[in-house]
Amino acid sequence: MSSVHNTPNFDGWRALILHRPHQNVDALFAQCARIGIAAEQAWPDFPRDRSAEEFNVLLIDADMGHDEQFPWRQGEAPLPMIALIGSEAPGRIAWTIAQGADAQLLKPIGSAGLYSALMVASHSFVRRRALDRDVAALKDRLARRQELAEATALLMLRKNCGASEAYQHLRLTAMSRSCSIEDVAAAIVQEFENHGLKNADHGR
Amino acid sequence: MHPGVFPFRLEAHHFDPAGEADRYAPFCRQLIREHGVRHVVGCTTSWSRKEVIPVVEKLDALLWYPCVYEGFEVSENLIYVAACANQHLVPLLDYIAPRFGSRAMLVGSNYIWGWETNRIARDILHRSGGEILGERFVSMGDTDIAHLIDEVREKKPDFILNNLIGPSSYAFLRALQALAEADDRFHPDRCPVISCNLYEGEIAGLGHAAAGHFTVSCYFRTIQSPENDSFLKTLAALDPGAVVDAFYVQAFSAVVMIAEAIARSGSDDADLVRAALCGQAVDTPLGAISVDRWTNHVELPAHIGRAGADGSFEIVKRSYEAIAPDPFLTSTPLVRPLGRDEGRPELKVVK
Numbered sequence: 001m002s003s004v005h006n007t008p009n010f011d012g013w014r015a016l017i018l019h020r021p022h023q024n025v026d027a028l029f030a031q032c033a034r035i036g037i038a039a040e041q042a043w044p045d046f047p048r049d050r051s052a053e054e055f056n057v058l059l060i061d062a063d064m065g066h067d068e069q070f071p072w073r074q075g076e077a078p079l080p081m082i083a084l085i086g087s088e089a090p091g092r093i094a095w096t097i098a099q100g101a102d103a104q105l106l107k108p109i110g111s112a113g114l115y116s117a118l119m120v121a122s123h124s125f126v127r128r129r130a131l132d133r134d135v136a137a138l139k140d141r142l143a144r145r146q147e148l149a150e151a152t153a154l155l156m157l158r159k160n161c162g163a164s165e166a167y168q169h170l171r172l173t174a175m176s177r178s179c180s181i182e183d184v185a186a187a188i189v190q191e192f193e194n195h196g197l198k199n200a201d202h203g204r
Numbered sequence: 205m206h207p208g209v210f211p212f213r214l215e216a217h218h219f220d221p222a223g224e225a226d227r228y229a230p231f232c233r234q235l236i237r238e239h240g241v242r243h244v245v246g247c248t249t250s251w252s253r254k255e256v257i258p259v260v261e262k263l264d265a266l267l268w269y270p271c272v273y274e275g276f277e278v279s280e281n282l283i284y285v286a287a288c289a290n291q292h293l294v295p296l297l298d299y300i301a302p303r304f305g306s307r308a309m310l311v312g313s314n315y316i317w318g319w320e321t322n323r324i325a326r327d328i329l330h331r332s333g334g335e336i337l338g339e340r341f342v343s344m345g346d347t348d349i350a351h352l353i354d355e356v357r358e359k360k361p362d363f364i365l366n367n368l369i370g371p372s373s374y375a376f377l378r379a380l381q382a383l384a385e386a387d388d389r390f391h392p393d394r395c396p397v398i399s400c401n402l403y404e405g406e407i408a409g410l411g412h413a414a415a416g417h418f419t420v421s422c423y424f425r426t427i428q429s430p431e432n433d434s435f436l437k438t439l440a441a442l443d444p445g446a447v448v449d450a451f452y453v454q455a456f457s458a459v460v461m462i463a464e465a466i467a468r469s470g471s472d473d474a475d476l477v478r479a480a481l482c483g484q485a486v487d488t489p490l491g492a493i494s495v496d497r498w499t500n501h502v503e504l505p506a507h508i509g510r511a512g513a514d515g516s517f518e519i520v521k522r523s524y525e526a527i528a529p530d531p532f533l534t535s536t537p538l539v540r541p542l543g544r545d546e547g548r549p550e551l552k553v554v555k
Contacts, residue, residue, distance in 0.1 A: 110279075
């Protein structure tokens, strides 16, 4: 997220604490106030009339938490998430891992810990998001390998050339149209399916 | 300030961990459990403070910490009777950079104070158009600092931020004095050393090696004010020969605050004592100070002093307003107006 030299500033952030009313929540409210964060408490469910975009960070209860609390699929929290861990029973830790918690805080909550948890959580959330994007892009490209192979073969036939020249043609076309190679390949395959090899040869 | 004014006497138990980090927690536990102590005044390094915090939190005592530190901490069982970074480093850079330039060299002892204070300085200078020419750390107690001096000579900074402590700091200042004698470019008028924790108690032994360099502090012995005059008079009778500096006065003020809070609340209970100080100022030699209820830190002025060879500071900038504590630097802008102010009159040379 930021370089190690940047002093993070959480002033103006909004936090949602999904935890039953408790001394630990009061301690979190106090820690939030100190670093400029407006905190709200709710239990058990993520409030139905609220959206994740309204919050910068979510704190969840590892002791009593369950999947049905959240309006998103397990592991897909759209905001940084900090697990509040009391019982260190492996099953509960596994549950927080499955939720995709970005950082953790051990109970009882005292006067410290939130600041570092926020730094870790916001950093790993950014990394988690970037990874998700990269993986989605790679999956998409994998899924379209078949089309790319077909388009290369079509071009080889049409231009009576080798595989590398055909691929080079795809690459240059993609560059000139500012789109992906997979998109060019899909267009060529589509055109062939519509008009056959002869017509597919006309054109770009 | 006025001994005898309280209808009780505080009984002091004194333990000296002699700077050994591992002794602080057991001593503190012993004071609380075996001697019935509820209020512990002490710790200098952040390292020792971190050792004591779990003990006072568990045994529900209060630690009164009388030293400047780097911030990023708030414990319910601690009263911070000294400045955090927005009350020391920030006003110090605000004063120095416009006068000397903002090309800095950062030096520090190898522990949290040096690391974090230098990091904040780096952050501020980086955001404000300054430049970090070098950053070096030495082990605590290490006096082999020739490589630091070589780097200063080579890089010619506008100023040097000194977060070295103890013998390393003294060795550095003495070696820099020798360099300045050989090359006028490194005279304090052109390349001052600036510190957030180098006070009268230490510069007294440094003489000319400290002269001309700058320190920021909520207290200097040379501050002229009715409170300080009366404090110094009282002290001449109470503790003649004391080397009075910010550390001394912060610890003294902590004890005044303990007594006043006990008098107000009628109890020495940690929560009641803390509550008795929130929002209600106490007169101390540091001025009237109150404890911020959110952070347990105190509002403090930030004076800038220039060291003389006689062990005292000339106040070059007096702060008339207390700065509210901001230990997490959430409300302190880190982009500072650090541009060089050419219109400022030349500082006079300290011989």
